[in-house]
Amino acid sequence: MDLGIEGRVALVSGGSKGIGFATAQRLLTAGAKVMIVARNAQTLEAARGRLAADADDRIEALSADMTDEAGVASAIQATVDRFGPISIAISNVVGHVIDPKEAGPHAGHFEDVAPADFMSEFKQLLLSAWYLARGVIPAMKEQGWGRIANVGSTVAREPRWELPHMLPNAVRPAVAGLYRGLARDLAPFGITVNNIMTGSIATERNGDYFTWLAAERGVDRGEMLAQMYAQGPIRRPGKPEEIASLIAFLSSDRARHVSGQSIAVSGGRSRHLY
């Protein structure tokens, strides 16, 4: 499928690993110019190097904190300076930390999480998506063309209480609501806004999470995962490339009327009819 985005400028947050990296790869293959942003400069540079192999000068990387208003502003400015006005913006920021020894909001059930954790998760997942959208919309309106997508989670529609997911259970739905409203407002300007609800995707981060969770529960990691995947219609974890291909389609020119959608990529685990 010709995505019709050759020469378009894309900004992908969380672009050094996993879903963000796979997304950058897809968009580059389609001929876009891509800025990847992540916090860890070392991982980021390695990612840029790998992506540059097929993309020459169409890839750039910037270390910035995309949960911070100033960080988002700096990433947008750097992208515009390097490539020109942004046409595609992918919000892909992770929430709570997995290892309780690390700083930041932690995985937990309702009674485990402090009010400050709710605020941090809100900043990381919702405000980051809001800053990014707000920052890119003016130039997209001027172009009369824009694609905004958020990498979210199926808990936006179906909370998971069997897992310590209180924080995303509360914040992911809010992001879906935010992007839904933006989609309606921006329809007249040729800008689409969508939310991707990822299920269990085989990323490095998810792997670390399962290692932690199995230890926490005192169960065998392999058995826990086998049991988990035996329940869904598609009995395996998803691949980062499978999220990336949806983002690529949603970023395409012909997807211009697909907007305001929260689309589950979860191997069919969600039970809602639509």
Added chain:
Amino acid sequence: MDLGLKGRRAFVASAEGDPGAACAAALAAEGAELLSADQVERADVVVAIAAPSPRGDRDALLTTAAMNDAWRESVAGTAELFQRALPHMKAQRHGRLIVIAPLAAKRETPGADMDNLVSLGLLGLYKTVSGEVGPYDITANAVLWDDQQSDDDPASVRESIAGAVAYLCSEPAAYITGVAIAVDSGRGPEVF
């Protein structure tokens, strides 16, 4: 983006009609071979299309006979197509089932009383099928549209519908099943 549809055999219901023609063209452009109605048993991809029902006065439209006809054509008709294709898809552990349904399935459409009830049956159908056939790596998804939505260029909307169908039928979309995507430019009020 390579959708991996080259050589796949696809049946599109009402491939001469709207939006079937656009879907058939999109799949063919990806290298899929289009099948005729008597070849559904060999299909790797089935796109069923539930035609929108006539709109108008509720009492005049919702007769028992008309309701039976609408249910037979859209829900039973889609079920039959899926059933004919499934043995082959299960045997090869690969398949893509799509139903294109009226947007009334998720958003009540004034005047479209028949679709307001029948289309929901289609959602119950595709969703249940998605759960049952998932273990065979067969996906089932829905694409929703309002054929009388007049705010957008109709040809442009068809192109988005066909694009969504082609993408959902692709190899890279193997992990997407049991979803309904509305192609309405984000105009609706509902979050989900």
